[in-house]
Amino acid sequence: MGKIKKIKASQTARKVPLDQQIEDDRIAKQRNRNKVRIRKDEDDKFVDSELSRKILSAARIQQHELESQFPTLEQSLYRKKIVALDTTNSDEESVSDENEDSLDAETFYDQIEVNQEDEEAIEKFMSKNPGPRRTLADIILEKITEKQTELDTRFSDAGTIQVQDVDPRVKQMYEGVRDVLRKYRSGKLPKAFKIIPSLKNWEQILYITDPPSWSAAAMYQATRIFASNLKEKMAQRFYNLVLLPRIRDDLAEYKRLNFHLYQALHKALFKPGGFMKGFLLPLLESGTCTLREAIIVGSIIAKSSIPILHSSAAILKIAEMDYTGANSIILRIFFDKKYALPYRVVDAVVFHFLRFERDNRTLPVLWHQAFLTFIQRYKADISSDQRDALLQLLKKQHHATITPEIRRELLNAKCRDVEILEPALQND
Structure with a gap:
């Protein structure tokens, strides 16, 4: 059956002598294959990489000139109010970056308008003699004083700071980390900073990095790292000594919360027990929680899923506190969650x-x-x-x-x- 296929209609149709046909069957003959080549039109050409780079560079320059000549009303008004938290850093780019972060926050949470009459009504129920606010530096100094009188401080419980002599080279390295965190906007963090939660004297090392001088983006990244790697009691101390003072200072300075700090509060709820004991309850117990602070923190609680056990304990503690107007805001938000x-x-x-x-x-x-x-x-x-x-x-x-x-x-x-x-x- 296979030999029949050799005889083709095209071959039989041609008038070829017999001797030539026999010669053609003996010798392999190359077939004429007409490949179809698709040619591009002269108009269909690509722009090379060098020309593309020049075009994009010219477009960026033009856009920058237009923005500098015709800034939006919101940007012009907000730039007048921007004051850098870090007075040691006079870099204009850092101020503009913080400004842009605050403006971008409007797309993620609603602008909170606070009535002045409501603020005055809340202030009537604030504590007249609020207790002193303890910072990380205060805790470190107390532990250093204890070390001079107690030899067993080095072998204290895991819930307290273990004061140790820091190697000068380690101190110098974390001072360099401090300089990075002051100007941090995005990208990778130093590996030396990521290992802080695994150290026994992590609070002492954290104090060297000077948390009050961190940028807002660095605070968010730090909250992610510490909320994920610390135990609940340790996370509670980080929230209380580092995150809470920064949130309150930012709201007092700008009358609104930076978007990175708003994200940091969301990440802090990854440890709900630490958030309640280290952030929410100390904020309300201070007796000076403002209406703005209560509304912003309450909005985060309303949008987050919190286990009933932690929410019930928080409601119980808030109900037993001395009354302030902020207590009513937080209680109402918890009631609306319908536990x-x-x-x-x-x-x-x-x-x-x-x-x-x-x-x-x-x-x-x-x-x-x-x-x-x-x-x-x-x-x-x-x-x-x-x-x-x-x-x-x-x-x-x-x-x-x-x-x-x-x-x-x-x-x-x-x-x-x-x-x-x-x-x-x-x-x-």
């Missing part, structure tokens, strides 16, 4: 509101809003006695529009003791 709170936490919140029955001060609207949110979410978890006491409280603390809503919710509430008694009566 199934234990009865112990619900009872603590009820007693928190009942404390104001004999308070003659005019409570802010935030207190009434938190009260209404609590009743709406947990009216079925209070007892009948607590409901009666709360109704009596409404006679002392009244708001024209919010109090009628609270009373209506309480009167229509089906209390927890009623729900327990009804099935027993039906069985009898």
Whole structure:
């Protein structure tokens, strides 16, 4: 069958002598293959790399000239208010980079407008004699003093700072890391900085790098590293001694939070227990938490998923604190997350509101809003006695529009003791 295929119609159709046909079959003949070559048109040409580089460079220069001649209104207004946190660094580029970071934050979280009247109302409930703020330097100096009188400081517990003599070469290396972190914007961090969480005297080494002088981007990267590699108690100390002072100073200076610091707070919630004990509760216990600080921190809590155990413990602690206006903001945000709170936490919140029955001060609207949110979410978890006491409280603390809503919710509430008694009566 295979030999038949050698005879082709084209060969039989041609009039070729027999001797030539026999000669052609003996000798392999090269076939004529006409390859089709696709030729590009003369107009379809590519621009070489050198010309592309020149075009892009000219476009950047032109764009820079246009921006310098016609800056946006928002940039021009905001540049007047920018003051560098690091007074030792007079580099103009660092100031402009911080400015751009703050402007970019608008695309990620809403601009918070704070009314001056609300701020004045909150200030009335702030602590008049706030305690001193402890920094990392204070902790280090205390431990150094203890070392002079106690020989066992070197073998102290893991939760305390172990003061050791730092090698001069190590100190010099971390002073170089400090200079890098002051001007850091993006890219890789020094490896010497990444290993700090694994050191026994990590707080002492961290003190050498001077955290207050870090850039906002460096603070965010540091929070990522320490939240991931430190245990909860250690992360709590980092939040309390480094992150919390920086957040408060940034808000006091610029009246808004840098986007990198906003991201750092999100990363801090990676360790929710450390965040509650090291950041949120100390902020509220200070008695000087402003309305702006409470709103920004509350917005992060509202957007994050926090385990019920940590949230319940935080609500319990806040309900037992001395009252400030910021407490009501945070409590209301926790109530809106609709946790199934234990009865112990619900009872603590009820007693928190009942404390104001004999308070003659005019409570802010935030207190009434938190009260209404609590009743709406947990009216079925209070007892009948607590409901009666709360109704009596409404006679002392009244708001024209919010109090009628609270009373209506309480009167229509089906209390927890009623729900327990009804099935027993039906069985009898």
